[in-house]
Amino acid sequence: MRVLVVEDEKKLAESLRVGLRQEGFVVDVCNDGVSGLWSATENAYDAIVLDIMLPRLNGYDVLKEIRRRRVWTPVLMLTAKDGDYDQTDAFDLGADDYLTKPFSFIVLVARLRALIRRGTPERPNVVTVGTLRLDPAKRRVHRGEHEITLTAREYGLLSYLMRHAGDIVTKGEILDNVWDSSFEGSENVVEVYISYLRKKIDIPFGLHTLLTVRGMGYRLTPDQSGDDLPSRLAGSGVGRA
Template identity: 75%
Template sequence: MRVLVVEDEKLLAETVRRGLSNEGFVVDLAPDGVSGLWAATENPYDVIILDLMLPLKNGYDVLKELRERRIWTPVMMLTAKDGEYDQTDAFDLGADDYLTKPFSFLVLVARLRALIRRGAPERPVVLRLGTLTLDPAKRAVARGDAAIALTAREYGLLQFLMRRHDQVVSKAEILDNVWDPDFQGGDNVVEVYIGYLRRKIDVPFRVQTLTTVRGMGYQLSPDRPGHDGNTPETMPDGGAAAP
């Protein structure tokens, strides 16, 4: 398993290199965005760890250029910036995961292995599921011709669900991928935002695409007829929509 680490903090880069080497990874280091972009373009990697604040070319630009060149290697953003807009921008540009400093090395290794198992599928420019579309470049969501306004958190949640459409995803998976790593609240916040999202992408259009699978999590599927919005939504498993 070959990893590219693009990190300008020499001590941190060397620490990550030694640790990953001990875990069986082959690690290349790049100290700035320009050399990191060159290495990622010229060599095959299983995964890339990319710092956000880099000399010569920042991590956002490196990631954007990689995806524009149709290089789909999984990218984990590793950065001290932990705002939700920073994460949303990274995911919009094609990042696969986001880990903030300081971080647990065990968590880093586990996430890298998960990204490698997932592989590097080509990302479509616009995500589509039935009549629902999400355009990462414009950060725009629509159902058919009707635009849907979402908050940053709702947008991040929908993007995560659309990338895993037809799969059942747990609250823990959603928290790990949509919320900040240091979020201290309970997982009930996921139910709340699922409810917010459902009221925007389903209820006004009388379709039922975002469903609850009792005891397991949530699933986003293509369009099917839904309720009229005047009564609590009933899920296929017998559950009810989150408030």
């Protein structure tokens, strides 16, 4: 079993190298994000242990680039950061597990073995609703041929709506699935982000696919006018230099 450890704390990295070798793993170690990215994409590993706070290139960017290049090796994020948003960001980018420092070496080994037993997971395919496409692997969204730039929260909301296209989803369901469990704000935040999304996925294209169902929630529907989308783009100015 071959494992890559990307960790800038050299004492910890060496401790992991020694300990994992004693557990029967073959271990490569990198101390910065750039070399870690190179090793992760140029070599075959059964699992990757990846710190977030790395020099030269942080762990989030390393993970994002690994997945963009369609390398699906299981990744366990290892970091001193332990907020809900940190974990959510890691999982959204394609992490398979998460441990915070200080951690138990026994737990680390157990989780690595579990990841390796499960093997490389099958990654989700592109999700399509009408002319709207969302690629989970690349974290990119397109309406027709035009790429749409979204914030992390907007992306999470759109991903949830697209996976439930045609269904009415309530504010409560959206909060449960898009915001973390510690969120204590008003449900009205959903209305705000629905508005943000409409301004990016509908209004520039002359479409009305993200619907408000009064008293119930929201529903994303396929656009019925995909054939004339290029003319709509031209008329709206979207995509012009």
